[in-house]
Amino acid sequence: MGPGAGFGIVTSFLVILNAVFASMLSALLWPITLIVRFIKRRRRQYKQIAKRVIVLGLDGFSPQIAEQMMDSGKLPHLSSLRNNGTFCKLQTTCPGISPVAWSSFQTGVNPGKHDIFDFLAPDRKRYLATLSSVKTGTTSSRLGFGYFGFNFSKPFVRLLRKSKPFWILLRKYGIKSIILRVPITYPPESLDGQLLSGMCVPDLRGTQGSYTVFSKSDSGESYAGGIWRELSEVNEHLWTGMLPGPMKNDGECAVIPLELKFAGKRIILRIGDRKIYLSEGILSEWVELTFKSGRKKIKAISRFCLTMENGCPSVYSTALHIDPFSPSMPISHPVYYSKYLAGLFGPFATLGLAEDTWALNNNAVSENIFLDQAWSIFDERERMYFDALSRTSRGLVVCVFDTSDRIQHMFWGQGTSQDTPVYNMYLRMDELIGRTLSELGKDDMLVVMSDHGFTSFHTCIDFNRWLLSNGYLFLKDGVETVDTSFKGVDWSRTRAWSMGLAGIMLNIKGREGKGIVEPGREAEDLLAEIADKLLLLETDEGELVINAVYPASDVYQGPYVNGAPDLVIGTKAGFRAGWGCVTGGVGSEVIYPNTRRWNGDHCHDHKLVPGTLASNIKLESENASILDIAPTILRALGIRPPSYMEGKALLEMKTDNEAT
């Protein structure tokens, strides 16, 4: 009846036909695929302990806080693991930073073998900060002969983490895996199963997450990690603005017009071809947006929130997440896995660092809005996780929840007593463990783990200022301070520089762009000198701020050690590298208070912030390290861990020769 409805009916019957056809085909092919898989798969070396291994990653879940709460009768599900299985501290990597630690978790090797030493990797030729895990760019080629031809360019995204995640090894044994949001899995690698990339997935502006604030005038607040755009008043009921999106080929930003209308009690936001109703102080649902770049359409999703300040509206828009239903960049393996998830559960956050910590830091959103955002991301992840569990009766499921990390970063200052956000977060994570336990069968192994713990961050240390004060770094004449990227540093005299959350590099001749320190003896002496002096660094009150200094050669082994900072600084709890010096700034003070809302951290001496390990089966918990998790899981699935892996299987085995 009619073309529209007629199409609907016709396609409906096609859908039913296809569904029946697919079912029959699958049933017919099943014995064949089973035989092929049986023939092709490698034999397991050991008898498997678990048919299904579930790894529940809780980023930043601190064993100390968990223990305190368990001792006071809270966290019943984690307590049951402690009583009947395993609960212990898990040694983290040096430094205990998520990209480093999760890379070691997935590969079973130290950073010297996977080449991730920090969030940022220094470009030693240009003294610039680059993302350590991903490289994006364009390759240009020419097609044709001589004058006849044309140039074309193709964008690329390359994962810089080296070595191999243990789930890729499972493919040889015919074991399927579902990997959800594990950090440093972008771009997704091929595996037997499905993978949704986590930390380091960029937004559509190519950043690690930049929000937008629309208001009548610039409030004067910092917009670090975000941008401000004007909301023009057309009349008292209508305000307009432009939402900037991805960069087009011509170097301009694609934009979408935005219109805010006050119609009686209703507040209507029209953005592109979408119309949504806003309520003051409440985060909207995900809104699908389409940016046009030439003839290409780029789809994004974002959430909006309206606040009123002195009668003027202000609209906050989250970072432009890649639309999981129409991803403009690969965020899952297979590509349609994200479409499957978005189709079944609706749009979800795809940005690596999805919780908008910068917006809260800059007071662009309130604490409540931030918490709403964080917990709704948690809910999305939970749905995917339990869907994965329901679909996997054998094999591996790994899911990492970031909410625990973000809430502790932003609310550590409020303490961990009852009804604080951190306390509530631990309770909720315990509920998640409880729900997982209720899904377990008798042949299942559950590993609950975190990459690091947490502690406070009340004082910043500007290592570049310290290097300057101690005659290792020099600024050009007339330059007092540097905001970022070492602009104004006199490299002809500088012998050491700091970039990233815990690293000091020497300005080595031949390695750095304008290096002056001779490699070898001179460099070694200089390193020892800096390390000795750093250990004596103290506050005005005489409190020492550095716990340990680790030369790269002592803590890393492997082919990529040369890419590591020459010294890794282990600060005491409460002290961390200052905000400016992380990206190559030189401030005016060496030690200064951290006034930001981001007041919890883990970028200290890694020995002070161990992670958590818990399991439903007994594991050898003494000196358990994050490097041991991959070998343990492989061993539980009956596979001998490859020799390049450095950790040990933590299973309490009688013998290792128990082959099938």
Add this chain to the structure above:
Amino acid sequence: MIFNTIGSILTLVLDIILLPFRSLPSIWGLLFISFLAGLGMISIFRLTSNQEKISRLRKRMLGEVFGILLHISSPASVMRFAGRLIWSNTLYLLYILKPLLFIAIPFMLIWGQLDARYGSNSVDLNTPVTVTVEYGNSLPERDEIDVAGTNIEIIPPFVMVDTLRQLSFRIIFEDDMIGSLDINGTSYSMGATGLWNGAIILRGFDTANSLKCLFCPCIDRAVLEDDGPVSGWYSLKGVRYAVLGGHWSWLAVFLVFSSVSAIAGAKLFNVKI
């Protein structure tokens, strides 16, 4: 009465829309109307359907299709997703039921108009047309039936079928394609309603007071006389249109081109179907 009026208005509207195509081959008018109908119906679909719900459901269905693909080697999972897909599909059919009902009436009205205008060849001046008339209670005697025509010539013999209460005979149009048949003094219109391409071509008459006059404008509405027939029909050949190298019925042309325009409209106006 009201149906007659609505039918007349609709005919008038279509006549006006088709005004520019009167001197062109019929196919152009048919294509134009098909195109307009597609756009009109997609607009009705958009206005009367819950676009948000349909969009969400379509995505879910696609998600379930991907679920089948992800688990193609596991029959149990495939069947589970196939079951969910069929259930989602049932929901989808329910969602489109309301717009479908809204579309049904204009669609049927247009269907009738197009069938009347483009469904059959108009009468040929040299080709005889068989006329069959049907009586209500009983067929009168032959000598009680007086058949004459205006602009048409009646060609005997008269064939009477008592059991069916039907009388058949042939006619030939004499001058042009408009004429009338007089039976016992009552006149019934024959041929086309106008001398242009796209005019309604009458295929019979009916005295019943029904919706037929609304949905079948090719059936002329006639007044029932005591000794007159209740209905009648004329043997006219169906018409075929040469489109894209094939010979298409008007319905095929309409369905294909209205669908194309509906898809284009859906794409243009971002309608989720």
